[in-house]
Amino acid sequence: MDLWTTSASNFLNRIRSLQLKSEKMKLILTLVAFLITGLALAQDYENRPWMSLENRIGLAFGIGSVTYLDKNSSPLIYQSRPKNVRLFYNLESNTFLFSFDLDVKLGNNFPKYHKDRTLYFQEEDYKGNQEDKKFPAGGSLMAGRISVGAYYKIASTQESTFKVAVGGRIMNELFYPQGWNTGGMFNSLSLSPEAVTQHRINEHHQVTAALRIPLIALLSRLPYDNTVSAPVKKQVEGFFHHSGWTGPSKFLAPALALGYNYQINTRWGAGLNYELNWYNIQTPQPMKAQSQSLLANFHHQF
Amino acid sequence: MKRKNFMCSLAFAFVSSAFIMASCEEELIGSEKANTPTNNFEQFWATFDEHYGMFEVKNIDWKAIHDQFKPRVNDQMTDETLYTLLSEMIVVLNDNHLNLYPTNGELPVFPGGVLSYRNGELKILKVQEDYDLEVAKSYTEAYTQVTENIGYGKLPDNLIYLNVKGTDGMKEIEKQMEKMMPTLAGARGVIIDIRGFYGGYDPASQYLAGCFAQSKKLYMTTKKRNGPAHTDFTEPAAWYVEPKTSKSYTKPVIVLSSRFTQSAGETFELALRQFDHVKVVGDTTAGSFSDNPNFELYNGWMFSVSVGDYRAPGDISYEGYGMPPDVFSKTTKEDLLAGKDVTLEKAIGMLHK
Numbered sequence: 001m002d003l004w005t006t007s008a009s010n011f012l013n014r015i016r017s018l019q020l021k022s023e024k025m026k027l028i029l030t031l032v033a034f035l036i037t038g039l040a041l042a043q044d045y046e047n048r049p050w051m052s053l054e055n056r057i058g059l060a061f062g063i064g065s066v067t068y069l070d071k072n073s074s075p076l077i078y079q080s081r082p083k084n085v086r087l088f089y090n091l092e093s094n095t096f097l098f099s100f101d102l103d104v105k106l107g108n109n110f111p112k113y114h115k116d117r118t119l120y121f122q123e124e125d126y127k128g129n130q131e132d133k134k135f136p137a138g139g140s141l142m143a144g145r146i147s148v149g150a151y152y153k154i155a156s157t158q159e160s161t162f163k164v165a166v167g168g169r170i171m172n173e174l175f176y177p178q179g180w181n182t183g184g185m186f187n188s189l190s191l192s193p194e195a196v197t198q199h200r201i202n203e204h205h206q207v208t209a210a211l212r213i214p215l216i217a218l219l220s221r222l223p224y225d226n227t228v229s230a231p232v233k234k235q236v237e238g239f240f241h242h243s244g245w246t247g248p249s250k251f252l253a254p255a256l257a258l259g260y261n262y263q264i265n266t267r268w269g270a271g272l273n274y275e276l277n278w279y280n281i282q283t284p285q286p287m288k289a290q291s292q293s294l295l296a297n298f299h300h301q302f
Numbered sequence: 303m304k305r306k307n308f309m310c311s312l313a314f315a316f317v318s319s320a321f322i323m324a325s326c327e328e329e330l331i332g333s334e335k336a337n338t339p340t341n342n343f344e345q346f347w348a349t350f351d352e353h354y355g356m357f358e359v360k361n362i363d364w365k366a367i368h369d370q371f372k373p374r375v376n377d378q379m380t381d382e383t384l385y386t387l388l389s390e391m392i393v394v395l396n397d398n399h400l401n402l403y404p405t406n407g408e409l410p411v412f413p414g415g416v417l418s419y420r421n422g423e424l425k426i427l428k429v430q431e432d433y434d435l436e437v438a439k440s441y442t443e444a445y446t447q448v449t450e451n452i453g454y455g456k457l458p459d460n461l462i463y464l465n466v467k468g469t470d471g472m473k474e475i476e477k478q479m480e481k482m483m484p485t486l487a488g489a490r491g492v493i494i495d496i497r498g499f500y501g502g503y504d505p506a507s508q509y510l511a512g513c514f515a516q517s518k519k520l521y522m523t524t525k526k527r528n529g530p531a532h533t534d535f536t537e538p539a540a541w542y543v544e545p546k547t548s549k550s551y552t553k554p555v556i557v558l559s560s561r562f563t564q565s566a567g568e569t570f571e572l573a574l575r576q577f578d579h580v581k582v583v584g585d586t587t588a589g590s591f592s593d594n595p596n597f598e599l600y601n602g603w604m605f606s607v608s609v610g611d612y613r614a615p616g617d618i619s620y621e622g623y624g625m626p627p628d629v630f631s632k633t634t635k636e637d638l639l640a641g642k643d644v645t646l647e648k649a650i651g652m653l654h655k
Contacts (some may be wrong), residue, residue, distance in 0.1 A: 114308050120407055225353065232508065288332055
């Protein structure tokens with residue numbers, strides 16, 4: 001109980017430290033924190049030891065939504081409903097957790113309030129041939145990330161069913177919208193402290209929650225002029241040419257993950273993962289984005 | 303009972319989290335302004351104000367343009383009226399790189415266009431009447447398309463006709479030019495036709511020009527807007543053209559240009575013009591060098607904005623004017639219809655001399 005009180009308190013302090021301007025935002029995040037806490041406390045502990053060394057590899061599929069407003073190139077809110085695939089690997093020992101995941105999102109992308117934009121071209125050649133062409137001005141979104149995390153269990157014993165681990169995650173994340181507008185594009189290589197809690201309710205059910213906030217990031221964005229051309233540079237080089245180290249003042253990206261796992265047997269399991277990412281990027285002009293995903297996973301333990 | 307409670311709690315946690323986050327999107331992302339003609343006009347004007355790179359070099363008082371057009375704007379105006387008004391504002395800037403893309407499917411895309419005064423009347427050239435690749439190809443033998451935008455064929459008397467329509471895909475250009483250079487090396491002269499070169503990627507044009515470079519030369523400096531003031535620019539970037547392939551072609555080269563040669567086509571020509579073995583034949587280019595990314599309005603319409611100030615050596619800006627050829631030549635619509643390419647014939651004649 002003391003542990004949970006401390007954890008909840010730390011979590012709330014973290015939220016406060018974000019110094020969010022919006023009171024409503026603070027309220028919502030606090031509610032989410034209480035929700036997670038309450039969920040875990042509501043369950044009974046079961047005195048069953050954890051495996052001393054456990055490998056878990058799995059694949060997750062799901063859906064998501066990405067919404068962003070990138071004022072560097074557009075006053076319009078863009079929205080995508082991408083399909084989401086994730087490959088993950090976890091290694092757990094008595095004192096450490098290690099995780100790796102590769103996550104890819106692919107979907108369409110369009111301004112939220114102008115989903116069916118159509119362009120109309122009138123073409124004519126010198127022979128007098130005229131042609132009217134109409135086609136949709138659609139777009140697509142590809143987002144991907146690769147990350148590794150390592151955590152130390154600060155509150156667990158061989159017998160406990162509740163664990164809290166703290167550590168860090170190194171993550172590279174790419175947002176690559178394609179279409180008629182260049183908004184929303186960024187790449188970040190970040191280092192985040194992360195807190196992970198796991199609660200094993202019984203031999204079949206387990207819930208997890210994790211929260212991370214990047215402290216430092218190598219951020220690549222299109223510059224103010226929204227172009228990449230530069231002498232002798234290929235387009236990708238031109239994009240990464242505008243990279244720079246930044247902190248939470250210009251790249252604030254807290255993420256919250258909730259998970260439920262059902263252990264089918266000692267080898268196989270399945271589960272659900274929900275993740276919310278929020279991005280507040282202040283360079284070269286403000287961009288805010290929200291990404292949510294809900295995935296069903298299947299994993300194998302060995 | 304415990305299990306039931308647990309599953310209920312779990313479902314509640316997932317559903318409520320998703321619901322809360324979906325419902326507070328405005329808090330997390332922000333909101334759009336109302337889609338009204340007034341807001342769209344102001345957004346259009348402000349985007350140019352904050353991003354257009356040539357107010358100074360073209361000596362344009364953009365605030366005065368705002369004051370001139372604003373009285374015609376009201377929230378009752380139709381899409382068509384707004385389209386006409388914004389198009390007129392684009393014309394004032396005399397910039398072939400500015401396009402307006404209405405997205406309601408009823409109004410056509412407005413090309414900034416090559417401006418032309420004919421009989422005292424301002425017109426926008428929309429139809430190219432001085433070039434047809436098929437006619438040009440009829441002068442060649444064994445015409446081969448080596449990339450999507452680059453092709454070549456043999457002309458009589460050991461000359462090569464090289465057509466460049468664009469410079470997208472730098473990697474492919476590098477690969478194919480390395481293969482092609484030995485073929486070019488044996489030719490007595492090369493005619494590079496860029497009359498249909500409407501744009502591409504400047505560094506790829508830089509590489510391609512390097513295939514015909516004798517030495518390293520500065521050919522362009524560019525700076526781009528990096529802030530809201532008209533004088534906010536990045537540090538100038540220097541663009542050099544230099545031999546790029548294992549064997550550059552340094553025998554006589556004639557470049558064919560047109561009023562429709564623009565953007566990366568013009569930066570390509572600008573690089574080639576630095577060498578004495580290159581001559582330009584044809585018409586003045588479009589005069590639109592700068593990169594021109596797209597921006598948007600609250601009604602979903604898009605428009606491109608030239609964000610840079612590109613200069614030739616000597617701090618010369620050809621924006622809005624275009625680069626004049628060394629030798630003027632123009633193929634007419636009637637010539638093309640008769641299967642004749644007068645400008646290409648002139649270039650062949652010059653190389654025969």
